[in-house]
Amino acid sequence: MTERKITYLRVSVTDHCNYRCFYCMPKGMPEHLPHSEILRYEEIDTIVRAGAVFGINKVRITGGEPLVRRDVVELVRKLQDVEGLREICMTTNGSLLAQYARPLRDAGLGRINISVDSLIPARFRRITGGGRLSDVFNGIDAAQEAGFTNTKINVVLMRGVNDDELPRFADFAAGHGLEVRFIEVMPLSQSVEDSAPFFIGFDEIRRRLHNLHSLERLETEPGAPAQLRYRLVGTRGIVGVIAPISRPFCAECNRLRLSADGRLYACLMAAAHVDVKSILRASGGEARLIDAFGRAAALKPPCHNGCSSTLMSRIGG
Ligand code: SAM
Ligand code: SF4
Numbered sequence: 001m002t003e004r005k006i007t008y009l010r011v012s013v014t015d016h017c018n019y020r021c022f023y024c025m026p027k028g029m030p031e032h033l034p035h036s037e038i039l040r041y042e043e044i045d046t047i048v049r050a051g052a053v054f055g056i057n058k059v060r061i062t063g064g065e066p067l068v069r070r071d072v073v074e075l076v077r078k079l080q081d082v083e084g085l086r087e088i089c090m091t092t093n094g095s096l097l098a099q100y101a102r103p104l105r106d107a108g109l110g111r112i113n114i115s116v117d118s119l120i121p122a123r124f125r126r127i128t129g130g131g132r133l134s135d136v137f138n139g140i141d142a143a144q145e146a147g148f149t150n151t152k153i154n155v156v157l158m159r160g161v162n163d164d165e166l167p168r169f170a171d172f173a174a175g176h177g178l179e180v181r182f183i184e185v186m187p188l189s190q191s192v193e194d195s196a197p198f199f200i201g202f203d204e205i206r207r208r209l210h211n212l213h214s215l216e217r218l219e220t221e222p223g224a225p226a227q228l229r230y231r232l233v234g235t236r237g238i239v240g241v242i243a244p245i246s247r248p249f250c251a252e253c254n255r256l257r258l259s260a261d262g263r264l265y266a267c268l269m270a271a272a273h274v275d276v277k278s279i280l281r282a283s284g285g286e287a288r289l290i291d292a293f294g295r296a297a298a299l300k301p302p303c304h305n306g307c308s309s310t311l312m313s314r315i316g317g
Contacts, residue, residue: 097139
């Protein structure tokens with residue numbers, strides 16, 4: 001039984017996405033979940049309320065692509081009322097943010113992370129299976145105009161795919177006053193062999209950043225995934241590295257993950273979970289849901305095995 005304090009819940013609201021990033025949705029992926037298996041917003045709300053009693057104080061809405069699910073702004077608004085939650089954030093591919101940034105801000109969303117793996121339109125299209133980079137740029141601008149601050153850009157850095165853009169991303173961070181975080185690619189259960197040739201680890205990313213810029217080391221929050229953060233000296237830009245494979249942060253990990261089909265996972269990379277949807281649909285009251293959070297927390301492994309247990313798009317990356 002773990003003694004650590006679990007305060008952060010990532011909620012995947014859909015397994016659908018308008019992109020097909022090859023490292024996230026490998027070919028031959030299983031069908032989408034049937035509609036009846038996906039949690040309804042009222043159900044997510046009920047589960048989050050129980051989570052808040054358990055000790056959750058931060059929720060991140062993710063997917064799949066959260067903005068493809070209808071009325072996700074309503075979910076943000078609903079969650080605003082949950083007592084004990086101090087922050088609701090979102091991770092998105094940014095493609096629909098131009099339309100949603102303002103309503104999300106008005107609904108009370110706190111912060112946004114936007115995933116962008118290339119700043120070259122043709123390459124971006126290849127990586128995402130058809131995405132339009134200009135949509136994401138418009139989304140980033142809209143987020144800034146809507147008043148979002150502390151916006152972070154997530155880049156899965158892959159050898160021979162986009163690693164030559166590391167300097168360009170650093171310039172992008174500096175030019176826009178944003179934080180760009182380079183993420184190690186993780187193998188998925190369906191495509192273990194697929195990601196290995198692309199993998200670039202923490203040490204190499206750090207070395208390449210050091211070769212580029214004058215960097216000032218910044219503090220990292222305990223439990224935060226970015227193990228290394230630097231200010232690009234003389235700018236408002238920040239760069240960071242998230243290294244779940246070569247520097248697992250399991251010992252400080254304070255999060256649980258609610259999948260789109262209502263399973264509470266202790267770890268992105270462990271199959272063990274508690275089926276909260278079944279508890280809820282069997283008319284389990286709040287006490288049983290709170291107990292489910294405790295049981296999921298107790299499933300946290302001492303350290304992960306380096307391989308995602310289920311589809312990223314179901315569990316939320
Ligand atoms: N669609 C949204 C997006 O792309 O930001 C939210 C869901 S996505 C699954 C969340 C994050 O997981 C993204 O930053 C994505 O790059 C990351 N991700 C997906 N598959 C990954 C993998 N195999 N290795 C590392 N990160 C991955
Ligand atoms: Fe979609 Fe995000 Fe996965 Fe890309 S990483 S396919 S945008 S869910």
